[in-house]
Amino acid sequence: AQTVTQSQPEMSVQEAETVTLSCTYDTSESDYYLFWYKQPPSRQMILVIRQEAYKQQNATENRFSVNFQKAAKSFSLKISDSQLGDAAMYFCAYRSGGHRNLIFGKGTKLSVKP
């Protein structure tokens, strides 16, 4: 069975600085997708970024980028120029190409200090 591990329960970053959140996953499949979701106190999960396993190029969305290391099964999220609004729980998620459901890690709580 696939698993997703986020080893950092909490992280803190100074406003305007850069922070990297870690995620590793375990799978024997070759066709899969990886996601980072943000969950603010409102509870609504918001998609931050996605990565297709077949793509070698790391995904980027404005201040958010990933470091996808397929051989190491690592999928970290880098947030540049951190803003107060980035404070939230961040969840890494995996989806098999053959299934529809997402498998989530336990999350990392990010605090942003002014």
Place this chain on the structure above:
Amino acid sequence: GAGVSQSPSNKVTEKGKDVELRCDPISGHTALYWYRQRLGQGLEFLIYFQGNSAPDKSGLPSDRFSAERTGESVSTLTIQRTQQEDSAVYLCASSSDAGSEETQYFGPGTRLLVL
């Protein structure tokens, strides 16, 4: 509405009672998902609907849990004879079934507390 909506926002019930949680997906989204999020944990998949049928129910934790979807729209998750361990946030998501490019959009969830 523009997004996924869920009701009620919060629900407090007594152990042994039945509860119904409702999800209104984004209009036109054919796929609908239910997840459960226990305190301090990530989301656990419960069930997936494609249209009105549920090809994957593998995440339902017991036969006390059931779900249905009608009109390829609203879905209801029912928990019978609730137990304290059912306390969690129940999140619904929908997608436009874009195949491999699918993105799931989540609602704000229903926080269930079983006393």
